[in-house]
Amino acid sequence: MGLKWVTRRSRLGVLIKVPTSQNLSKRVFCCMHSSKLHYRGFLLLQQPASALVATKVVCLTQVVNEEELKDDLEYEDIMEDMKQEGEKFGSLVSVMIPRPRPDGQPSPGVGKVFLEYADVDGSTKARTGMHGRKFGGNSVVAVFYPEDKFAQGDYDASC
Secondary structure, three states: OOOOEEEEEOOOOOEEEEEOOOOHHHHEEEOOOOOEEEEOOEEEEEOOHHHOOOOOEEEEEOOOOHHHHHOHHHHHHHHHHHHHHHHOOOOEEEEEOOOOOOOOOOOOOOOOEEEEEOOHHHHHHHHHHHOOOEEOOEEOEEEEEOHHHHHOOOOOOOO
């Protein structure tokens, strides 16, 4: 007989799958100084260390898909929505939503939304406020993104 698995939210807001038959509060833990989530000695999740270090840039995933970004009008609507939503948390410097290339070749960062704030306070509020919210039926994932990679236009790093 196999274990039944359920999805639970960890203390960091990360969705994880764990067995239902266990006392989860004693078994699942996550250390803020580590980017790893363990269950009974097994590594369940490892976030990039940059995702835990506060930066001025927040990367959102599970917000848009490639098809939505191909249409110019829909892209403009999404861009405006992201600006309005992002401004609720602080002084927004820029919004970057990479689009698919017209020739069909892979384009770095498609499906991600980047919000750049004037300070870490605004980005921290945005990460906290947006992470886990529903958008188009999906649960948004919000993590900090390295400022140097964002400034270089490197949108393909892990989010």
